[in-house]
Structures are given as structure tokens and as C-alpha cells.
Amino acid sequence: MRIALFVTCLADALYPQVGRATVTLLERLGHEVVFPAAQTCCGQMHVNTGYQREALPLVRHHVEVFEPYDVIVAPSGSCVGSVRHQHAMVARGGGDGALAERAERVGARTYELSELLVDVLGVEDVGAYYPHRVTYHPTCHSLRMLRVGDKPLRLLRHVRGMTLLELPEAEQCCGFGGTFAIKNADTSTAMLADKMRNVLDTGAEVTTAGDASCLMHIGGGLSRLRSGTRTVHLAEILAGTEVGATTELASETLAPRQLDAPAEHTVGEQRVEFASESSTQRLREAQPTERSEGER
Amino acid sequence: MSTNLGMPAVAPPGVGHLRGTQSFPDAARGALADSQLRRNLGHATRVIRTKRASVVAELPDWEQLRLAGEALKTATMARLDEHLERLEREVTARGGVVHWARDANDANAIVTRLVQETGETEVVKVKSMATQEIGLNEALEAAGIAAHETDLAELIVQLGHDQPSHILVPAIHRNRAEIREIFLREMPGVDPALTSEPRRLAMAARAFLRERFLRAKVAISGANFGVADTGTLLVVESEGNGRMCLTLPETLITVMGIEKVVPTWQDLEVFLQLLPRSSTGERMNPYTSAWTGVTPGDGPQTFHLVLLDNGRTATLADEVGRAALHCIRCSACLNVCPVYERTGGHAYGSVYPGPIGAVLSPQLTGVEDNASLPYASSLCGACFDACPVRIDIPSLLVRLRAQHVDAQRARSVPSAEALSMAAASWLMSSPGRFAxxxxxxxxxxxxxxxxxxxxxxxxxxxxxxxxxxxxxxxxxxxxxxxxxxxxxx
Amino acid sequence: MSAREDVLARIREANRGAGAPPPPDVPRDYHRSGDHPPGAPEVLALFRDRLVDYKATVIDAPADGVPAAIRGALAQLTGPVVVPPGLPDDWVPGAVVDGADGVGTLSPADLDASAAVVTACAAACATTGTIALDGSPDQGRRALTLVPDVHVCVVRADQVVQTVPELVAALHPPHPITFISGPSATSDIELERVEGVHGPRTLIVVLTDAPTTSA
Structure with a gap:
């Protein structure tokens, strides 16, 4: 199947490993991934902060970019929620009924990653291997806007080598909420504190979710606490395979994840996206940041 | 304030309890630092969430009931004028007197006059959101009339010189030790050996209020529902203080928001299932009273119904925002809200706290008078899932944020946020600029x-x-x- | 313009301004009736269970055993027992009758001094454990069942419906209607339920067969 990747602005700019993992995963499953390079942002931040007028050109641009594709995937429940549930509203609010109808058609063809895998591609076992203790946070928009239900968990339960730990009060919001985290920083932090307590209670080394934004929030808090628990996007776990990961097991540690692009290296024919922390650190030491910047 | 006759109008400032003195983030900061409050709220909301979930799961047709409740409310609003006129006709035909109040000032003046006409200087009150909204107790006090709250939680709030912080459990922010202290300090004739056991505290309230019930000549209530086709009013309660007030006094004055009307008696078959399970997490609340005008030989022989607008028509005028008027005041959205659970109700500055308050208060007052409330949410959506009449609170919040931003556009100097949002829009609508x-x-x-x-x-x-x-x-x-x-x- | 005219005009203007949305059809595909007819054994079993769950006491009695059951329910009490004027004479011998011809004669203080009240009911609902009173002569005015501390309510099996819609359909305003589900209660202190506040602190339901059993 030919699948257009809407990588989302957050993953593009700050978490490129999420986009790369999505590509790796879908290609491993035998699908063709295309990346419409003109894509930018769904405009959710604008809409949810009250700037619907400013969101209108973003909606129009998104519709124009993705209209040619039959199946669109994004590794974000929140952004898919915006595309599916807000774009038409923004277009109508801006007086563009025709754009609203086009947006509805694009929205209907846009899937969050777990929806695409389970509902469209009909696969739950994606052949992943991830030898870690993992807990899953169902992000609010995946859960209550898209109703993905237990699809992410069904995918995770098939991952070999992984111990899946139940997160207490999992369905409570982590407190991100876009600009809520800034405008109501104190309340947001109180919510985050409880989410982190629940995460730490599981004893997991990895917290995963289908949204890089919520993971940025939870991970930012866990990192500030030097908690020894890191955040990894669902796509990254599902993209992991035994070929690469076994080589890293021996040196696995619980160091805080560096919220940076993990280094990539190749083992045989298999691109291994997700080196363990210690190897990432080793690679970073070997390849100073300045050098990789200089490469471009 | 000047209003155009016949045009939808917001609730006037300077009266009632719809506007806070601080923005939500500022008010929340203090609440978040109160460890006792956090503990009380966390415990209470968790208990009630669990109870609600278990009784909702008992009904296989819960979603059908929600859909029916939503449709009933939508249909009612579309013909609100006709239903109110019908209600008025039926109540009048059964010996009641119907009054109309444009706003809090109108309603307070009407109720004060009605009490004064009885010659009484004290009244007993059933817990009522509408009378809190309009600041009726303060208005009565200014006229020399003492209003005694009779709901246990309202009594705790009143004796504690406090403000309610929850729609259903107004003293949710207090624990048993604090309540004991309030009773010992403020309740005349209380047993000094009073312990903090909830049963002992409840019995102290029973003893304190019983004499008041038996001597009361005038009662003031709200209404959960007003049935248009029969002229019947309903109060849904647990303790029996409602029954006392609705039954023993000679005069009953009921203040009802105009959105509380339901078209037919039959419609109660939906709401009497949705409300108790969503509200207290019970299959049915202990007591529901339904009365129609005046019944000779049974209950108050004088009945007044005050129909209150106070910003409801302004809310009704917004094609999306009007859904906030569907609220049946169950408070399920408060109990599931991660923001409410941590800040409590006072931070919202209005008698309507929590998610529903964040969409209702700004519409009743005009969004600029409660501009921080629509942002007091992470848009997690738990409120919509819990709402028995399916009010899409997250969408309403987003709409109100847009109304606030649009109102701010009129400012000659755009805010830093507005500038950055405009810049981001400009950047992100072009792939080249974005890269x-x-x-x-x-x-x-x-x-x-x-x-x-x-x-x-x-x-x-x-x-x-x-x-x-x-x-x-x-x-x-x-x-x-x-x-x-x-x-x- | 009167406040009445003003408010009604505002409503009409608001509905116009919101695009005059037409009232939608109300989907009523929720359960409008139970799986079992009123008084069926399954319904009665559910009713008992729900009453007990909300701290009411249930006494089963055959059709001719109501006076004995009431006697049993009142056995521990001392003080006057009050009844509405239309209650069968033999149910509570020696009871104080609250007036006649629909006019109550007992003062609130009289009611407060009584030990218990005994009434019949208008209808009952199993799913919620609710009994409903409508002020008929065998139930009396509302104050009668409110002030005494013990309420003994006789429910005939054929009055017990399964669902709330059936209960609502069985009741007819303008009679004053009181729905009672267990004794009065509060959860206002730390959400801990305390039974018995202002209404009767004890609710005893005498559940009896219908006088003529057709089933």
C-alpha cells in the first residue's frame, strides 16, 4: 500500500526519530511510504489557543498537500484528531464551505499509527523486538477524540522481549494540553507530578505513547527529576527488531534518555534506529555535536 | 448597564457569584499549594468517580439514554419560549404564581418582596445553584431577612463563612476535622463532645436544623426540572432537607433558570436515570419531590415560581455555546476533570466550577469577564465522556478561546501571543519558510x-x-x- | 415591556440568531419497559436486592399477613404510630389517624413526636429500589411520611415495575409525588455515606402479594 506520511511539525523539528521509525516500520511491513515535502503543521496549537483565523491558511495548506493521497498516517493521535475533528470546523468558521468538505474527505483518510496498523493494514504483530520494561500512557486525544481503544496495547502485546507494565490511573491527562502547559503551568505541573508518580510506581524503564507532544511533557518532567525513566514513542518500539537490539543489550543502563536524536548506525542490512542509551552516549562522545552540524 | 429590550443579554456585574476576583491561574496557584485541600479533593473525587463508573456500567442502555437526553435538551432549547409559556399556564392553572426575572437584580427584588409580603424575617433554603448564582442570600440579608441553608454541605459552607466549591458537594474542600471545628465554633447549642465521625456530624446538623424546619413559614428552593405539559417542579435530593422545605412551610418560592424546563412528564424517564447515576453515583437519589402548583391540604398553600434569565438568553444566542444550557448540574464533569481535582472549585471564581463552569460562566457574563476560564483545561475530553447529556465541553472551550482572541483583536496593540501566533501561521503556511x-x-x-x-x-x-x-x-x-x-x- | 415579554423576546431573538435550529427527533431506543411484567418473581427479587443495598429493611408478607408484618416492623418502637386516613383499618390497630377528608390534623410537632408512620404506596421500581407516593388516601399528605423517624411502607407485588420509564408512566401529576429510594442519606462529609439525616432514618418495606393473584 502507498501511504503518505504526515510526520507532524513536532516530530519533524524535534523528534525526527519518530518519523524515521514510522518509515522503517511501514517499509518493513512491505508498504511504500511517501513524504509530501510541502507539509508543515496541522494548526492544532492555533485552534486550541483561540487563533482560528490564523489556523485557516494552515488548514488550507494541509488539505492541498494531502488531498492527492488515499491513505495518510501520522504518528500522533492529537494531530490526527485535529485533522479529523477541527479542520472542517475551522474552514466553516472562515466561511469556506468547499474547503470544509475537502478537509472532511482528507480527515477521513488520515489515520493515527495504531489505527492504520490494526484497522487498515490488519496487523497486530509487526515483528518487533524490544527487550525493555515498558508502560503505556494512552494520550487523551488518542483515547477520547480518536477512540483508538486498546489498539496500541494490542500492538505492544505482540512485541517480543518486552515486559508491558500497567500504568495506574492511565487515562488521566498528563497535563500537557498544548499552551495549557504554559498558560496554566502550575496546574499542568501538578497533573504531571501525579502522572510521573504513577509512571515511576510501575518500575518501567520506558514510558511510551502515541504522541510525541505528551511524551515531551512527561519526558521533560522525568528528565528534570533525573528519574532514570525515559520516554519512547510507540513507533520507535514497533520499529525495533532483534537484529539490531541484541547487540546493545549487554551495555544497557537506566541513564536518563537524552532528548536528542539518537544516533543511527547500521548492522548488516538492517537500519537500527534505537540504540540503547549507553551506546547513544558513546556515539555522541565519538561524534561531537559540532561535527554532525558541520556535516550539513 | 444598558440593555436593549428584547435582545439577549449577559448577567449584570456587581451582583451574584459568576465573576471571580482573580484569574484562574492566579487563583489556582494558591489552591495547588494547599496540601489539605489537594488531599480532600483527590480523595473525594476518586470516591465519587468510582461510584459513578460502577452504577453507569449497570445500565446496558446508558449511551442510548445519553443520546436521548442530548436530543431532548436540544429540542427544548429550539422551542424554549413555547415550553416556558406552557409551564407558566399549567403552574398558574394549579394555583401557583409565575414571575419572570431578566437578571439577578430582578430575581432578588422579586423574592425579597415576596418574603416581605409574608411578614417573615427568616427563610429556610434548599440547596440551589440558581439562588447562589444571583447572590440571593446577600440580597435577603440586606433587607433584614435571614436565609438558613439546610443542605448539610451548604450549612457547613454557610457556618464556615465560606464559598461552595462543588455543584453537588459544596463543602468537598473540607474534611471531617475542619467540619467539626466549624460546628463547634458556629453551631449554637452543639454538644462540645462532638467527634469528627461523619455520622456524629450529620446528626448534629439534623438536631440543629430540625427546629428550624418545624417553625419555618417560608422556604426558598431551586428546581432540577420544570415540566411544561403538567406544570410540575422537581427537586432531586438526598437528605430530606428538600422535602422539609417543600412540604412544611406555608409559602414556597422557587427560583428556576429558564433552561431547566423539560417538555413533558414522560421526559423525566430519561433524566431521572441520567442525573442520579451521574451525580451521586447512586441508582436513584433517596428523595425526589414533584409538586404541581398548590395541593389543598398538602404542603405550602402559596407557591411562587421565578423564571430566571441572567445571561441564559445570551448563551442561547450562540449556535454552539448554547449546549452549555443543556447542563443538568450533575457535576460528573467536575469529578473526572484533572484540573478541578487539583485546584478545587474556588479557583474558578464562579458558583459554576469545573469544566461546565469554564464554558457556562463566561457565556453568562460575556467571555471578557471570565476570560481565563476557557483556558483552564488541557482539553483532555474526560468531561465529555462523563456528561450525561453529551455536552461537547472541549469544543465549547475552544470556541470560547476563539471568541476571546477575536475580542482582543480590537486592541490597538496586539499581545505578544497574538504576534507569535500570527508569525507561526505565516511560517507554517509555507514549506520553505517552515524549513x-x-x-x-x-x-x-x-x-x-x-x-x-x-x-x-x-x-x-x-x-x-x-x-x-x-x-x-x-x-x-x-x-x-x-x-x-x-x-x- | 414587561420582564415576561422581554425574556420571551430575548429567547426568540437568540434562537433566530443561532440560525433557528429545528428541534431534533428524540431517539427513545433506551429500555422503555422491563424484561418482566410488574410483580414477576425476577422483578421482586431485584427490588428486594436494591432496597437492601440502600439500607432499607424488607419484610415479605402474604396478602392476608400485612397487619402481622406491620406489627413485627413496629415491635421495637414505643410511642404513637400515625397513619393516613385511607389506610385499611385493620393494618395498624390503635394508630393515630391524620385527619379525614384529605385534611391533615396533626401539627408538625405532633408528627415529630410520633414513633413511626405506616402507609401504602402508589408504585415502585425494582431497578432503582424506589417507592413512589402520590398523596392518595392510603398514603396521606407529604409531611406525614417525612417527619416521623420510621416509615413503614406497604408495597403490593403488582405495583413493582422493573424500570424507571414504567415507574414514571405509572404516576400522574398534579398529585404531589415523592420518590423514595432508601432512608435519607448524605455524602457531604468526605463522600462517606451516612444514612438518616432529615427524612426518616429507617425505611421498612412490607412487600406483599397482590390480593387477587392473576399470575
């Missing part, structure tokens, strides 16, 4: 060089880094990786 901006943001890599994380950022992003590290921009964006690996698509 350039991404490149520029890579300067951020310099910030977190040694640690791989960024711990401090300048305002307004300092609000983020106050409690969370920020990600350090990667060496290569996704689109750069794609271009390098795959070329352009």
Missing part, C-alpha cells in the same frame, strides 16, 4: 550542549522549563533526513 525556521531553531542546540537537555528558557517558555526540561533540537530534522536518504518525493 528555514526549523534550521534557525537549531540554534537551540547550543543551549543544551553538555547535558543533552535544556533546563532554562526565556519567558514565556520559562513557564515550561520551570518544571520540565525542554528537548534539545536534533542535529537533523526529519525532512532533512528524508531529503538526504530518499531525495524529494
Amino acid at each position: 528555514a525556521a526549523e534550521k534557525a531553531s537549531r540554534l537551540g542546540r547550543l543551549l543544551g550542549r553538555s547535558a543533552g537537555r535544556i533546563s532554562t528558557l526565556p519567558p514565556p517558555l520559562s513557564a515550561w522549563t520551570g518544571s520540565r526540561d525542554a528537548p534539545r533540537p536534533p542535529a537533523e530534522t526529519f525532512r532533512e533526513w528524508w531529503a538526504r536518504e530518499r531525495g524529494t518525493s
Whole structure:
């Protein structure tokens, strides 16, 4: 199947490993991934902060970019929620009924990653291997806007080598909420504190979710606490395979994840996206940041 | 304030309890630091969430009931004028007197006059959101009339010189030890050996109020429902204080928001299932009283119904926002809201706290008078799932945010936020500009060089880094990786 | 313009301004009736269970055993027992009758001094454990069942419906209607339920067969 990747602005700019993992995963499953390079942002931040007028050109641009594709995937429940549930509203609010109808058609063809895998591609076992203790946070928009239900968990339960730990009060919001985290920083932090307590209670080394934004929030808090628990996007776990990961097991540690692009290296024919922390650190030491910047 | 006759109008300022004195973030800051409050709220909301979930799960047709409740409310609003006129006709035919109040000032004046006409200087009250909204107790007090709250939680609030913080459990912010202290300090004739056991506290309230019930000549209530086709009013309660007030006095004055009308008696078959399970987490609340005008030989022989607008017509005028009027005041959205659970109700500054308050209060007052409330939500959506009449509170919040932003556009100097949003829109509507901006943001890599994380950022992003590290921009964006690996698509 | 005219005009203007949305059809595909007819054994079993769950006491009695059951329910009490004027004479011998011809004669203080009240009911609902009173002569005015501390309510099996819609359909305003589900209760202190506040602190339901059993 030919699948257009809407990588989302957050993953593009700050978490490129999420986009790369999505590509790796879908290609491993035998699908063709295309990346419409003109894509930018769904405009959710604008809409949810009250700037619907400013969101209108973003909606129009998104519709124009993705209209040619039959199946669109994004590794974000929140952004898919915006595309599916807000774009038409923004277009109508801006007086563009025709754009609203086009947006509805694009929205209907846009899937969050777990929806695409389970509902469209009909696969739950994606052949992943991830030898870690993992807990899953169902992000609010995946859960209550898209109703993905237990699809992410069904995918995770098939991952070999992984111990899946139940997160207490999992369905409570982590407190991100876009600009809520800034405008109501104190309340947001109180919510985050409880989410982190629940995460730490599981004893997991990895917290995963289908949204890089919520993971940025939870991970930012866990990192500030030097908690020894890191955040990894669902796509990254599902993209992991035994070929690469076994080589890293021996040196696995619980160091805080560096919220940076993990280094990539190749083992045989298999691109291994997700080196363990210690190897990432080793690679970073070997390849100073300045050098990789200089490469471009 | 000047209003155009016949045009929808917001609730007037200077009367009642719909406007706070602080913005939500400022008020929340104090609440979040109150560890006793946090503990009380966390415990109470968790208990009630669990109870609600268990009784809702008992009904296989819960979703059908929600859909029916939503449709009933939508249909009622579309013909609200006709239903109210019918209600008025039926109540009048059964010996009641119907009054109309444009706003809090009208309603307070009507009720005060009605009490004065009885010659009484004290009244007993059934817990009522509408009378709190309009500040009726203060208006009566100014006229020399003492209003005694009779709901246990309202009594705790009143004796504690406090404000209610929850629609259903107004003293949810108090624990048993605090309540005992209030009773010992404020309740005349209380047993000094009173313990903090809830049963003992409840019995102390029973003894204190019983004499008041038996001597009361005038009662004031709200109404959960007003049935248009029969002229019947309903009060849904647990303790029996409602029954006492609705039954023993000679005069009953009921203040009802105009949105509380339901078209037919039959419609109660939906709401009497939705409300108790959503509200107290019971299959049915202990007592529901339904009365129609005056019944000779049974209950008050004088009955007044005051129909209150106070901003409801302004809310009705918004094609989306009007759904906030569907609220049946169950408070399920408060109990599931992660924001409410941590800040409590006082931070909202209005008698209507929590998610429903965040969409109702700004519409009743006009959004600029409660501008911070629509932002007091992470848009997690738990409120919609819990709402028995399916009010899409997250969508309403987003709409109110847009109304606030649009109102602010009139300012001659745009805010920093407005400028940055406009700039982001300009950048993100063009792939070339967006890619350039991404490149520029890579300067951020310099910030977190040694640690791989960024711990401090300048305002307004300092609000983020106050409690969370920020990600350090990667060496290569996704689109750069794609271009390098795959070329352009 | 009167406040009445003003408010009604505002409503009409608001509905116009919101695009005059037409009232939608109300989907009523929820359960409008139970799986079992009123008084069926399954319904009665559910009713008992729900009453007991909400701290009411249930006494089963055959059709001719109501006076004995009431006697049993009142056995521990001392003080006057009050009844509405239309209650069968033999149910509570020696009871104080609250007036006649629909006019109550007992003062609130009289009611407060009584030990218990005994009434019949208008209808009952199993799913919620609810009994409903409508002020008929065998139930009396509302104050009668409110002030005494013990309420003994006789429910005939054929009055017990399964669902709330059936209960609502069995009741007819303008009679004053009181729905009672267990004794009065509060959860206002730390959400801990305390039974018995202002209404009767004890609710005893005498559940009896219908006088003529057709089933």
C-alpha cells in the first residue's frame, strides 16, 4: 500500500526519530511510504489557543498537500484528531464551505499509527523486538477524540522481549494540553507530578505513547527529576527488531534518555534506529555535536 | 448597564457569584499549594468517580439514554419560549404564581418582596445553584431577612463563612476535622463532645436544623426540572432537607433558570436515570419531590415560581455555546476533570466550577469577564465522556478561546501571543519558510550542549522549563533526513 | 415591556440568531419497559436486592399477613404510630389517624413526636429500589411520611415495575409525588455515606402479594 506520511511539525523539528521509525516500520511491513515535502503543521496549537483565523491558511495548506493521497498516517493521535475533528470546523468558521468538505474527505483518510496498523493494514504483530520494561500512557486525544481503544496495547502485546507494565490511573491527562502547559503551568505541573508518580510506581524503564507532544511533557518532567525513566514513542518500539537490539543489550543502563536524536548506525542490512542509551552516549562522545552540524 | 429590550443579554456585574476576583491561574496557584485541600479533593473525587463508573456500567442502555437526553435538551432549547409559556399556564392553572426575572437584580427584588409580603424575617433554603448564582442570600440579608441553608454541605459552607466549591458537594474542600471545628465554633447549642465521625456530624446538623424546619413559614428552593405539559417542579435530593422545605412551610418560592424546563412528564424517564447515576453515583437519589402548583391540604398553600434569565438568553444566542444550557448540574464533569481535582472549585471564581463552569460562566457574563476560564483545561475530553447529556465541553472551550482572541483583536496593540501566533501561521503556511525556521531553531542546540537537555528558557517558555526540561533540537530534522536518504518525493 | 415579554423576546431573538435550529427527533431506543411484567418473581427479587443495598429493611408478607408484618416492623418502637386516613383499618390497630377528608390534623410537632408512620404506596421500581407516593388516601399528605423517624411502607407485588420509564408512566401529576429510594442519606462529609439525616432514618418495606393473584 502507498501511504503518505504526515510526520507532524513536532516530530519533524524535534523528534525526527519518530518519523524515521514510522518509515522503517511501514517499509518493513512491505508498504511504500511517501513524504509530501510541502507539509508543515496541522494548526492544532492555533485552534486550541483561540487563533482560528490564523489556523485557516494552515488548514488550507494541509488539505492541498494531502488531498492527492488515499491513505495518510501520522504518528500522533492529537494531530490526527485535529485533522479529523477541527479542520472542517475551522474552514466553516472562515466561511469556506468547499474547503470544509475537502478537509472532511482528507480527515477521513488520515489515520493515527495504531489505527492504520490494526484497522487498515490488519496487523497486530509487526515483528518487533524490544527487550525493555515498558508502560503505556494512552494520550487523551488518542483515547477520547480518536477512540483508538486498546489498539496500541494490542500492538505492544505482540512485541517480543518486552515486559508491558500497567500504568495506574492511565487515562488521566498528563497535563500537557498544548499552551495549557504554559498558560496554566502550575496546574499542568501538578497533573504531571501525579502522572510521573504513577509512571515511576510501575518500575518501567520506558514510558511510551502515541504522541510525541505528551511524551515531551512527561519526558521533560522525568528528565528534570533525573528519574532514570525515559520516554519512547510507540513507533520507535514497533520499529525495533532483534537484529539490531541484541547487540546493545549487554551495555544497557537506566541513564536518563537524552532528548536528542539518537544516533543511527547500521548492522548488516538492517537500519537500527534505537540504540540503547549507553551506546547513544558513546556515539555522541565519538561524534561531537559540532561535527554532525558541520556535516550539513 | 444598558440593555436593549428584547435582545439577549449577559448577567449584570456587581451582583451574584459568576465573576471571580482573580484569574484562574492566579487563583489556582494558591489552591495547588494547599496540601489539605489537594488531599480532600483527590480523595473525594476518586470516591465519587468510582461510584459513578460502577452504577453507569449497570445500565446496558446508558449511551442510548445519553443520546436521548442530548436530543431532548436540544429540542427544548429550539422551542424554549413555547415550553416556558406552557409551564407558566399549567403552574398558574394549579394555583401557583409565575414571575419572570431578566437578571439577578430582578430575581432578588422579586423574592425579597415576596418574603416581605409574608411578614417573615427568616427563610429556610434548599440547596440551589440558581439562588447562589444571583447572590440571593446577600440580597435577603440586606433587607433584614435571614436565609438558613439546610443542605448539610451548604450549612457547613454557610457556618464556615465560606464559598461552595462543588455543584453537588459544596463543602468537598473540607474534611471531617475542619467540619467539626466549624460546628463547634458556629453551631449554637452543639454538644462540645462532638467527634469528627461523619455520622456524629450529620446528626448534629439534623438536631440543629430540625427546629428550624418545624417553625419555618417560608422556604426558598431551586428546581432540577420544570415540566411544561403538567406544570410540575422537581427537586432531586438526598437528605430530606428538600422535602422539609417543600412540604412544611406555608409559602414556597422557587427560583428556576429558564433552561431547566423539560417538555413533558414522560421526559423525566430519561433524566431521572441520567442525573442520579451521574451525580451521586447512586441508582436513584433517596428523595425526589414533584409538586404541581398548590395541593389543598398538602404542603405550602402559596407557591411562587421565578423564571430566571441572567445571561441564559445570551448563551442561547450562540449556535454552539448554547449546549452549555443543556447542563443538568450533575457535576460528573467536575469529578473526572484533572484540573478541578487539583485546584478545587474556588479557583474558578464562579458558583459554576469545573469544566461546565469554564464554558457556562463566561457565556453568562460575556467571555471578557471570565476570560481565563476557557483556558483552564488541557482539553483532555474526560468531561465529555462523563456528561450525561453529551455536552461537547472541549469544543465549547475552544470556541470560547476563539471568541476571546477575536475580542482582543480590537486592541490597538496586539499581545505578544497574538504576534507569535500570527508569525507561526505565516511560517507554517509555507514549506520553505517552515524549513528555514526549523534550521534557525537549531540554534537551540547550543543551549543544551553538555547535558543533552535544556533546563532554562526565556519567558514565556520559562513557564515550561520551570518544571520540565525542554528537548534539545536534533542535529537533523526529519525532512532533512528524508531529503538526504530518499531525495524529494 | 414587561420582564415576561422581554425574556420571551430575548429567547426568540437568540434562537433566530443561532440560525433557528429545528428541534431534533428524540431517539427513545433506551429500555422503555422491563424484561418482566410488574410483580414477576425476577422483578421482586431485584427490588428486594436494591432496597437492601440502600439500607432499607424488607419484610415479605402474604396478602392476608400485612397487619402481622406491620406489627413485627413496629415491635421495637414505643410511642404513637400515625397513619393516613385511607389506610385499611385493620393494618395498624390503635394508630393515630391524620385527619379525614384529605385534611391533615396533626401539627408538625405532633408528627415529630410520633414513633413511626405506616402507609401504602402508589408504585415502585425494582431497578432503582424506589417507592413512589402520590398523596392518595392510603398514603396521606407529604409531611406525614417525612417527619416521623420510621416509615413503614406497604408495597403490593403488582405495583413493582422493573424500570424507571414504567415507574414514571405509572404516576400522574398534579398529585404531589415523592420518590423514595432508601432512608435519607448524605455524602457531604468526605463522600462517606451516612444514612438518616432529615427524612426518616429507617425505611421498612412490607412487600406483599397482590390480593387477587392473576399470575
